[in-house]
Amino acid sequence: MSSDKPTIFFIPGAWHLPDGFDDVRTSLAIRGFPSESVALPSIGAEPPSKGLADDTIFVQNEIERLSNQGKQIVVVAHSYGGMVGAGALKGMGYAERQKTGKQGGVLMLVYMAAFVARSGTSLLDMIGGKWLPWNQLDGNYVRAADAPQIFYHDLPVQEQEKWTSKLVHTSRAAFEDPVSHEPWHDLPCMYIFCEEDRAIPLSAQESMAGLLGDHSQFRCKSSHSPFLSMPDKVAEACEMAANIGLGKHNMHDRCIAxxxxxxxxxxxxxxxxxxxxxxxxxxxxxxxxxxxxxxxxxxxxxxxxxxxxxxxxxxxxxxxxxxxxxxxxxxxxxx
Structure with a gap:
């Protein structure tokens, strides 16, 4: 079924697969929004040789594919996905594409408890240059320990066990490759704060969001994974981001026209x-x-x-x- 509403595009974080967004996507579909989610090359890669650069190119190709179809897109990046979205959205903004006669493009980038990094900075840099206590390093494999408490503490125990069983390794290169772009200079941004996050504390989220300058905010009293514990609220945030993005670009289009x-x-x-x-x-x-x-x-x-x-x-x-x-x-x- 066709829709004139923006497409909501989800970028998962480290260790996570795209099916974690299924409940949010169902809620968005009820609201009339099409959506997509991707499996990043570095997540579960065998051998574990894919890194941030590979994820960035992959996502950029997917965004360009949708844009060339005339889609207006809201990108929602979770956790490590914020690093991926940063480079992937270079040159993909809706306003920027319109100036060169191209159709479609990204209306807004939403960071959901996600890393906001300056160009040249790696994820390992962002966590202080040392692996966290719950990061299990085995050669080029990086796994997450104690996931129920780190990622899912606000879910019922059975749900914690279910989603923990779905986690896969992340390639070490995903943590060590540097970000190549700062998208907030070119795109409207929103930050979804997860106030009870045990993976990225709220204070760290707020500090990173400060880099975005003038931006929109949405707050959830949730763990690191609100897309699982409160999918309807995340869908609400996505709808808000779409409306704000459309509002900004509609005024821009009106002036240009x-x-x-x-x-x-x-x-x-x-x-x-x-x-x-x-x-x-x-x-x-x-x-x-x-x-x-x-x-x-x-x-x-x-x-x-x-x-x-x-x-x-x-x-x-x-x-x-x-x-x-x-x-x-x-x-x-x-x-």
Whole structure:
């Protein structure tokens, strides 16, 4: 069944296979969103020689395939998947592709309890240059110990055992290869914070999210794996990300379609100002008291100022004038 809604594309973390997202994808399908998830080459590779570079190329090819079909995409990267998504999305942003006459592309990158790394940094660097106590290293194989408590502590015991049995090894190279790109300079981003995460503590998530600059947020009181313990909430976050991404790019498309981004930002602002002024004058004319009319003008001015801030966010030269929390959306969820 065809859908005009963005495709939600999941990148799993280390040790995990794509079937972990099945419940979220079912919830998204009910909401009308198509979705895809991939198995990364470094996860379960035999021999364990595939690394971050291989995962990056593989995911980039998948994103390009969907983009060439005209798909608008929201990429949701979990844990190590944040490292993969960073390089894979270089040049794949929707706005960037539109400028070169290409169709489709990525609307937003969502980090779900994921690593946000500067270019040239490896996952091993991100965890302090030393293997964690629950990382079992055997040559080029890296396995996860104590998974029920590290990944799934908010699931029933039977579910913990089920998903632990599905984990596979990750190649050592996935931890040692450096990230090749910083996508937040080119793409809108969201961070899904997992507040009870025992794999990546909340403080670490918040510190990494600080690199993203102006970004959207969604909070879950969950373990490292909210896609298993609260799939409907993750689907809600994905829908929010899609709506925010569409909103940003629809305004961009509107300006471009009218013949030039910066020039038309100001034209649209002038047109909207005239419309607001007409409405305000009409209201004052029929208002029973002057004070009431004055009270009405204030919301008009606030509305206009909000629009101006939105236009400034799109105009690259004015980007730095936007307060960091202007577009921040925080949703706390309870288990």
């Amino acid at each position: 009218q013949g030039g981004l910066r020039e038309n930002l100001h034209a649209i602002m002038r047109k909207q100002k005239q419309s607001d002024d007409v409405k305000a004058r009409s209201y004052r004319k029929h208002s029973p008291t002057a004070n009431h009319g004055q009270a009405h003008r204030e919301p008009q001015n606030q509305t206009r100022n909000a629009r101006i801030m939105e236009y400034k966010r799109i105009d690259g030269e004015a980007e730095t004038t936007t307060p960091q929390n202007t577009e921040e959306i925080i949703v706390s969820t309870q288990t």
